[in-house]
Amino acid sequence: MTKKANIRDVAKAAGVSITAVSQIMNGLNRYSDETVKKVWNAVNELNYTPNPYAKKIFSRDTSRVRTGLLLRITYHSYAARRFMPTDHEAERMFYFERSCMAHDHFGSNYVFRHSLELRNRLLFNDALDGVVLGLPHAGLIRQISSRVPAVLTDVEVDPDVVGIPVINTDFVQGFATALKRIQAAGIPLKMAVITGTNDEIADSVVSADSLSSDFVFAAMRTQAELKKEHVINFSISNDTNEIVMQEIAEKIVHLVKSDGVRVIGVRHLDLPAKLAALLEKKGLRLPEDAVLLTSCDKPVRRRGVAAVNYDWEKMMEIAVDVLLQKIENNDSAPGRYLVPCGEIENFN
8 A cells, every 4th residue: 555645754855844844734924935835746746634633534435524615726827926816707706605505515715826836725634525626737637636526617628538527618509509690690601710728727638629629519510611721729828918819810810801711719819809809900890801709708798709608607506516416426427517608699
């Protein structure tokens, strides 16, 4: 049997004292960022659980003592310590906590910072019944799901790849419905798809193929014309955003004017309204020349943009329901759960 790591192993791996490990894991803010990161790196790599008695009390068999605590972990890729939630992230936090309350559980939200490593005491003390994940980092998904029952939300990946249930919005149906509306308006369904892969996220489970697949299947359902060479992916990050968006806009203008494309599916790029404005500056009229088809966290309300919106309330309800089922039977096979789209906006 593999020897279970203890606090001395963590201290040795991090090159610090046992006292430093204990104080850092308990949140005492007296050490440098570099030291804190070394400690949490060692904790993560050694799969260290601080209290051996807690591991025994909260064993994951059917007789384990439940705490009623559920945690949702999301991903913040930027280096800054300070996290200011966007409107849709604040909305997801609220709906998650409310869904937990509906099942007589307590829900809490935790943001994993890309540069600071994972450091949640509830998780490392085995004080959680389960975790809802909203991050694409493969290593973190494996690490967390090995400790506690978990489900993954809003990440385009096959459940068999990550080994846990995946809850996604049904964008195939949403995009297909939007394409039918575009066609009914007299616009030919000659498509291109442009996606943006975030190269700031190391070890990501999201690929360019997974981002474009919903558009491809929606095109098949509606018999839209979508050539292989018209499915394009760009690498994009916070630092390269402005330059890459200019390149994307130029590419879209070329596709419309030279190849006769009329519908552009865009995923994981900048705000659709911002891209639309950039296209119009380059002489492209929306929706007369082309329509942007996209998914969006909140209403766009802009001419020429057909946006399929998320239903965050339903997403969190299903995520908590599926997680509680997995807590009851942690050996159950992973599956995919599709959430109906929210409002599908008109583009005129």
